[in-house]
Amino acid sequence: MDKFIIEGGVRLEGEIAVGGAKNSALPVMAACLLTEEPVTLRRIPPVRDIDTMRRLLTYTGARVEAPEPGVLCVEASRIERAEAPYDVVKTMRASSLVLGPLAARTGHARVSLPGGCAIGARPINLHVAGLEQFSARIVQKHGYIEAVAEGGLHGTHVVFERITVTGTEDLLMAATLAKGETVLENAAREPEVVDLADLLVKMGARIEGAGSSTIRVEGVSRLHGADHTIIADRIEAGTFLIAGAITGGDVLVTGCEPDCLGALLTKLRQAGVTITLQGPGRLRVQGARHLRSVDMVTEEHPGFATDLQAQYMALMTQAEGISFITETIFENRFMHAQELARMGANIRLDGRNAIVAGPRGLTGAHVIASDLRASASLVLAALVAQGETVIDRVYHIDRGYEKIEEKLAATGAQIRRKGTQEARHA
Numbered sequence: 001m002d003k004f005i006i007e008g009g010v011r012l013e014g015e016i017a018v019g020g021a022k023n024s025a026l027p028v029m030a031a032c033l034l035t036e037e038p039v040t041l042r043r044i045p046p047v048r049d050i051d052t053m054r055r056l057l058t059y060t061g062a063r064v065e066a067p068e069p070g071v072l073c074v075e076a077s078r079i080e081r082a083e084a085p086y087d088v089v090k091t092m093r094a095s096s097l098v099l100g101p102l103a104a105r106t107g108h109a110r111v112s113l114p115g116g117c118a119i120g121a122r123p124i125n126l127h128v129a130g131l132e133q134f135s136a137r138i139v140q141k142h143g144y145i146e147a148v149a150e151g152g153l154h155g156t157h158v159v160f161e162r163i164t165v166t167g168t169e170d171l172l173m174a175a176t177l178a179k180g181e182t183v184l185e186n187a188a189r190e191p192e193v194v195d196l197a198d199l200l201v202k203m204g205a206r207i208e209g210a211g212s213s214t215i216r217v218e219g220v221s222r223l224h225g226a227d228h229t230i231i232a233d234r235i236e237a238g239t240f241l242i243a244g245a246i247t248g249g250d251v252l253v254t255g256c257e258p259d260c261l262g263a264l265l266t267k268l269r270q271a272g273v274t275i276t277l278q279g280p281g282r283l284r285v286q287g288a289r290h291l292r293s294v295d296m297v298t299e300e301h302p303g304f305a306t307d308l309q310a311q312y313m314a315l316m317t318q319a320e321g322i323s324f325i326t327e328t329i330f331e332n333r334f335m336h337a338q339e340l341a342r343m344g345a346n347i348r349l350d351g352r353n354a355i356v357a358g359p360r361g362l363t364g365a366h367v368i369a370s371d372l373r374a375s376a377s378l379v380l381a382a383l384v385a386q387g388e389t390v391i392d393r394v395y396h397i398d399r400g401y402e403k404i405e406e407k408l409a410a411t412g413a414q415i416r417r418k419g420t421q422e423a424r425h426a
Contacts, residue, residue, distance in 0.1 A: 002398075002419030004391040004405060006382035008364060011287075012249035014411035016240045018256045019045040020070070021233040022400045023307075024192040027169040028199050028230060029053045030097040032074035033060065034105055034173060035203060037225030041072045045233065048399040052092045056084055060102070079106050086112040086143060091399075096124050096145075097166060100174030103136055103147040110146045126167040130158045134171075134178055155180030155219055163188050163300045168215070169196050175217035176205040184215040190301040191260045195231045202226035232281070234260040235307045236401060239376050241265075241285045242311045243408065245273040246318055247383050248287035251411055255281050263304040267312065270294045271319060293321030293358060298329050310336045310377035316356040317345040318384060325354040336374035339367040343381055343389065364389040369396045379404065383413055 020043035032039045054064050061080030065073045082102040089095030089112050102109035128138050133156040136149040155178045158171060168188040175182035189211055197210030203226045206218040237256035244251030245268055265275050272288035298306040306329035316323040327333050334354055337347045343365045346357040364387035369375035375397035382389035405415045
């Protein structure tokens with residue numbers, strides 16, 4: 001397994017470009033199953049989860065080509081297997097995103113219960129309950145969810161019992177080909193949902209309200225091909241902004257979408273970090289001489305993103321005072337706390353709350369990444385730790401970040417990869 005070796009204590013300076021959003025690329029790739037015509041997707045990040053989704057589309061019978069870096073051309077002229085098998089999707093939570101498109105296109109879908117990060121329950125039952133309202137018959141057995149709608153899906157009124165991003169995306173795709181009107185209430189408002197809706201509209205879907213809590217869809221008989229560029233990765237952008245802040249650096253993050261980062265920017269400024277807009281998609285972060293502790297609660301968009309909670313916790317270890325970090329989205333997303341503690345952080349866990357006392361002088365240690373965003377928090381902590389840190393299981397970070405070690409090294413970080421992927425990233 002690959003590992004990162006990081007020598008801390010370097011102030012980051014320079015420019016880092018943000019890539020396309022992994023959390024947007026996965027649903028738009030799944031949406032390609034809704035039409036037999038070619039769909040061209042641009043700004044697709046070359047990360048592990050994309051490779052997994054590409055294998056899944058190929059398994060169903062779609063032709064997936066990459067004519068140039070960052071571009072995928074998908075043509076699902078025939079669906080040969082309306083299935084997402086365990087062997088293909090066992091490492092990726094987003095496998096459930098093909099449930100709606102396959103059921104809508106073929107009247108049948110068989111999807112393995114998803115794998116991915118061990119950060120708590122992401123119940124697929126919200127997808128399943130919604131599809132049942134579309135008149136699909138659902139059977140769960142042998143680790144698979146099977147949806148059958150021999151007469152096709154029928155538009156319906158779905159009220160999500162709680163906000164779910166993948167559930168909203170899955171049912172939004174299903175609704176595009178369902179007969180009649182569908183209304184999705186308590187829908188997720190994330191930018192990635194809006195990006196998916198933008199692609200679907202380009203494909204001929206009739207959608208109103210994406211980005212709000214109520215989405216209306218008038219089903220159509222077929223969708224056609226399209227050309228779409230996905231949005232910037234707001235989580236990657238946020239991670240690099242925190243990297244500049246935690247090292248007291250001066251970093252220009254380019255290619256981002258500041259409007260999607262409001263909650264994080266507010267917290268960074270409250271902590272004493274200087275953030276300035278340097279032009280369209282360009283944010284400059286300048287670290288504070290003395291960081292201040294600031295409480296934070298994760299919430300659905302436009303609140304503070306749960307995918308930036310671990311990185312923010314790393315930052316708070318360097319802030320003066322006590323900060324309370326409350327995780328409301330996932331019940332098991334503090335696994336990075338014990339690894340940060342091994343580096344010297346003073347963190348106490350109390351249910352869904354983490355109490356962080358700082359500032360603490362961190363020291364290098366041998367730590368293990370438990371999930372995608374936890375890996376990023378360990379990288380950030382290692383950047384300010386005294387001595388050498390070794391981070392194992394960085395395959396987690398490769399699921400969502402494109403060559404993070406190279407981007408950070410370009411701003412002065414003393415970071416290198418060791419292991420089987422060195423040649424691939426050379």
